[in-house]
Amino acid sequence: MKVKDQLIGLTPYQPGKPIEEVQRELGLEKIVKLASNENPFGCSEKAKEAIKESLDELALYPDGYARNIREKLANFLGVKENQLIFGNGSDELIDILCTALLSPSKNTVMAHPSFSQYSHNAIIQGAELRMVDNINGEHDLEGMLNAIDDQTAIVWVCSPNNPTGTYINEEKLINFIKRVPEHVLIVIDEAYKEYVVAEDYPDTISLLNEYPNLLVLRTFSKAYGLAALRVGYGIGHPNLIQALDPARGPFNTSRIAQAAVCAAVDDQEFIQKCVKANREGLEQFYQFCEEYGLSYFPSQANFILIDFKRSGQEVFDYLLHKGFIVRSGTALGYPTAVRITVGSYEQNAELIETLKEMLSVN
Ligand SMILES: *Cc1c(COP(=O)(O)O)cnc(C)c1O
Numbered sequence: 001m002k003v004k005d006q007l008i009g010l011t012p013y014q015p016g017k018p019i020e021e022v023q024r025e026l027g028l029e030k031i032v033k034l035a036s037n038e039n040p041f042g043c044s045e046k047a048k049e050a051i052k053e054s055l056d057e058l059a060l061y062p063d064g065y066a067r068n069i070r071e072k073l074a075n076f077l078g079v080k081e082n083q084l085i086f087g088n089g090s091d092e093l094i095d096i097l098c099t100a101l102l103s104p105s106k107n108t109v110m111a112h113p114s115f116s117q118y119s120h121n122a123i124i125q126g127a128e129l130r131m132v133d134n135i136n137g138e139h140d141l142e143g144m145l146n147a148i149d150d151q152t153a154i155v156w157v158c159s160p161n162n163p164t165g166t167y168i169n170e171e172k173l174i175n176f177i178k179r180v181p182e183h184v185l186i187v188i189d190e191a192y193k194e195y196v197v198a199e200d201y202p203d204t205i206s207l208l209n210e211y212p213n214l215l216v217l218r219t220f221s222k223a224y225g226l227a228a229l230r231v232g233y234g235i236g237h238p239n240l241i242q243a244l245d246p247a248r249g250p251f252n253t254s255r256i257a258q259a260a261v262c263a264a265v266d267d268q269e270f271i272q273k274c275v276k277a278n279r280e281g282l283e284q285f286y287q288f289c290e291e292y293g294l295s296y297f298p299s300q301a302n303f304i305l306i307d308f309k310r311s312g313q314e315v316f317d318y319l320l321h322k323g324f325i326v327r328s329g330t331a332l333g334y335p336t337a338v339r340i341t342v343g344s345y346e347q348n349a350e351l352i353e354t355l356k357e358m359l360s361v362n
Helices: 019-026 045-057 067-077 090-101 116-124 141-147 170-179 238-247 255-266 268-292 312-321 345-361
Strands: 084-087 107-112 128-133 152-158 185-189 214-219 232-236 303-307 337-341
Touching: 019 312, 045 255, 067 084, 067 232, 067 255, 084 090, 084 238, 090 116, 090 152, 090 185, 090 214, 090 232, 090 238, 107 116, 107 141, 116 128, 116 152, 128 141, 141 170, 232 238, 255 268, 268 303, 268 345, 312 337, 312 345
Parallel strands: 107 128, 107 152, 152 185, 185 214
Antiparallel strands: 084 232, 214 232, 303 337
């Protein structure tokens, strides 16, 4: 038996440490996880109700076409039903895109540091990676354009970018899209779109008719607080969606997830509340950073990357022993930083107090 060469030495995705594991290892009672950009307020109560109502149908396969969420979202977004593709999280859509478009003779262009799954899945398909270093935490769009050639199959744009939280404004994005050759698929990962408040954030859906080589990715795992259920979606030109669909598993979103998502879309009041609390939470962190002279990237997402000018792993370990799970910047390409998910007001305040103690000691 022999796995593909490219799988040898490739490590699986390194998620934020699970709460249970830290509890077991450190014997701590209270643990706050601000590591995976999950919603600290959970999800809509309406989504939970919808799940209860779906429990009598567990013996039945879900609708593979996901007609209920398809209709719901097409309406909500103002697109046609055949412009949507659903995935078991947008992670699965990234996998589907790589399966459908990449092979050893192709290359794929992405920003670095950015979301790790673009490179991970591209490596599995044997494609050449072309990573273009960020400038000041932002995509170097000019550099990315220069990296594109005849063999480029996908260019990945993450906005707001994980792990920096920076975004690409409308003018810059449109100028970029215009200059990407037609044979290249442009993927715009908008996993944190709901949290964005910047007025010049682009309405990418309005560009889909003009640019059939554009695919927008979104998810229910972040602001909607449904990470456990694994639902993400892509929005694109009907021809593109039709071309990708055979690479999708037949029942890749569950019945329970479909029921919850339908109800969650209807509860925009919940999202608005979370977005407001998130902005207030970011302000707590900004204020702390200003007070202590720490640099950070202004964030349009629900996390902040703070540069502590010392080993991010050390900061991570310190916080872990105090009961806070964050993400060390070491694995994210910013070794002197940590990425912190914005929590509730109290969680942020407690974490900031702990950080102040750490900085006062050394
Ligand atoms: C969290 C995240 C995803 C994955 O979300 P799922 O839908 O849970 O798979 C995709 N892209 C980015 C940038 C993310 O941060």
